[in-house]
Every structure is written in structure tokens, then in C-alpha cells.
């Protein structure tokens with residue numbers, strides 16, 4: 001692509017934060033849908049994508065959905081979350097899981113992030129369940145402050161790294177709570193050698209444009225429980241109770257993934273090993289380059305985890321960078337490099353104003369000092385060096 005402005009010296013191209021990688025059989029499979037007319041909500045690619053995802057994640061079943069948020073909504077319903085129940089949700093996350101709790105007419109109670117890996121702090125969850133809840137005679141767990149029933153835990157594996165699941169699953173068993181993993185950011189990550197998405201009663205994935213694997217938009221529910229999978233399929237497909245007659249016993253949803261998009265998903269999933277390897281190589285290069293910069297903390301990986309480093313994020317110590325490290329954003333954008341601060345913790349968002357939050361001080365600090373750096377699967381080493389050069393230059397200024 002040539003422009004009038006490019007005379008002689010080459011003009012640096014914008015480096016995006018995290019964009020899709022489309023180099024496999026996507027065209028071929030989409031063309032197959034178009035050629036055969038199987039474009040909509042029934043078709044072989046939907047079945048194949050579900051089977052391929054179940055195999056990859058390591059679950060018995062997978063149910064495709066229109067997006068990750070609708071997957072979460074249905075997973076909550078299928079897990080038995082009732083109106084006015086409460087669900088423990090990570091506060092340091094993209095907003096979708098908390099919104100899904102509200103779609104189910106339930107209430108989020110926000111849990112803090114741990115300072116090392118930024119995942120739901122399981123020790124604080126244990127404290128909360130022990131100190132802030134009581135068990136009723138019938139076995140229901142009640143939040144002492146709200147008087148509502150606590151029904152489920154929704155841990156989010158943020159940024160490609162798993163939550164510490166074993167102690168969390170033990171708590172869920174002890175207190176009789178369902179577990180729904182939000183694995184939308186961590187497809188391909190392992191917890192103690194097993195893929196995330198197979199640990200909870202149900203788990204959810206997203207194929208949004210910025211996720212590791214994309215269909216443009218799409219989602220998936222995984223589970224080892226046939227009954228839960230059948231119910232999820234039923235609710236996502238308008239709750240049809242007869243294959244021929246229009247008979248419905250419940251109000252369902254149209255949350256299906258169409259065959260055209262499932263075709264893209266099948267092609268993407270064929271390439272996932274290469275995507276994961278690319279993300280890990282990018283993370284390694286950042287970790288090496290950032291290690292010597294003062295006040296910069298590279299992303300860590302727990303000993304029990306194999307992260308996919310979906311969104312490479314570093315912390316910028318306030319004592320070195322000042323309270324407003326966002327000046328860095330300007331330095332990057334002057335070089336046409338896209339970066340992004342991490343999320344505002346959900347308990348501080350107006351959307352979930354009034355929701356209970358339990359000792360969420362770590363998430364508040366992380367939300368202030370984190371910055372995500374370019375990390376597309378297709379990021380070249382040269383592009384990554386440009387991003388690293390900005391960091392080195394800015395650190396030079398601070399050191400002076």
C-alpha cells in the first residue's frame with residue numbers, strides 16, 4: 001500500500017494491541033458454507049466446532065453460543081442460579097461476567113485479585129465464606145450482610161493465566177456452591193497440566209475479535225455433565241420441546257452460533273498450537289527486555305500454571321513512574337503503538353454501583369498501575385522491539 005506521504009523514508013506502521021490472525025482454512029470452510037447453503041444456525045461446522053472444542057479443552061461436551069457473554073448467562077442459569085441469588089465474581093476483569101450475573105437476575109459480590117498473578121484471591125474467598133456467610137438449617141449458604149443466598153463462584157482466568165483452582169474447588173465443595181469458569185481470556189492455558197475449562201461445573205469461552213481464537217463473535221460452554229450440556233443447548237436454541245411441532249415449555253434464548261462463524265472457528269482451532277507458541281514467545285521477549293527496567297514488573301506465571309499470556313500486561317510502580325503512569329500511553333501513541341490500561345475494577349464501576357465488594361484493595365492498585373502492550377499473534381520481532389524501545393526511552397527519562 002503506497003501513500004503520497006511516503007517519500008523515501010518509510011513511515012512507521014501502526015502497531016495494534018491485539019488483532020486476529022487469519023491464515024488457515026477460514027476462507028475454504030466459509031466458502032464451503034456458502035457453496036452448500038448451510039450458512040445459518042444448523043450445519044456440520046457447528047457440530048464439528050463443538051466436538052473439536054470439547055476435545056481440545058478436555059471435556060465431554062461443548063455447546064456453541066453467539067458470544068462469550070451469552071455463554072456466561074446460560075451457564076449461570078444451567079448451574080442453578082436463581083433470581084436474587086448471589087455469585088462471587090472477580091472484580092479485576094472485563095465487565096461481561098458481572099453483567100451476565102445481572103441478566104440472570106442475581107447479584108455479583110466482588111472478590112479481590114491476588115498481588116502476584118492478578119487472579120481471584122482464593123484466600124480472601126475462604127475468609128469471606130467463613131466470616132461473612134452463615135449456613136441455614138436446610139443447607140443454604142446465606143450472605144449475612146444481604147440475607148441473600150450464595151449460589152455460585154465465577155472465577156475469571158484473566159489475561160491468559162489460570163486461577164488457583166484446587167483450593168477454590170475445595171471451598172465450593174465444602175460450601176455447596178457451583179463453579180463456572182470464565183475461561184474466555186485463557187483458552188489453551190493449563191492448570192497443573194490440564195487445560196482450563198474442564199474444572200468447574202461449566203466453563204465459558206469467547207471468540208471475540210481480540211481473543212486468542214476468533215470467529216468475529218462467538219462463544220462456547222464446556223462441561224463434563226451431559227445433563228448440563230443438554231440443558232444449555234436447549235436454552236440457547238429457543239427451548240424447543242418437539243423437533244417438528246412448535247412446542248415450548250420454557251422461555252428460551254436465541255443464542256446460537258451460526259454455521260458460517262463456526263466454520264471460521266474450526267479453521268482457527270486448527271492453528272491454536274501455533275498461536276499459543278507465538279504468545280509465549282512474545283511474553284518471553286517482553287520478560288527479558290523489561291527485567292532490567294526500574295519500576296517495571298513483567299507478567300508472572302505461577303509454578304502450577306502454563307499461561308497463554310493472552311494479553312501481555314506489565315505493572316509500572318507508582319514510586320518510580322509517579323501516580324499517573326498514563327503519560328506512558330501518550331509516549332506510545334506518539335509512536336503509533338497501541339497500548340491500554342487494565343480494567344477499572346468492577347466494584348468501582350457505576351454499572352455495578354452498590355454491589356458488595358470484599359477487601360478489594362489489591363485490584364484497585366493493579367487497576368491503577370497496569371498497562372497492556374502489543375501482543376498480537378502476528379506481532380513481528382521488529383514491531384516488538386519498537387514497543388520495547390519506547391519503554392527504554394521513557395525509563396531513561398525517569399532515571400535522570
Ligand SMILES: *Cc1c(COP(=O)(O)O)cnc(C)c1O
Nearest residue numbers: 067068069094096097184206208
Ligand atoms: C471477552 C470476555 C468475555 C466475553 O466476551 P464476548 O465479547 O461476549 O464474547 C467474557 N468475560 C471476559 C473476562 C472477557 O474478557
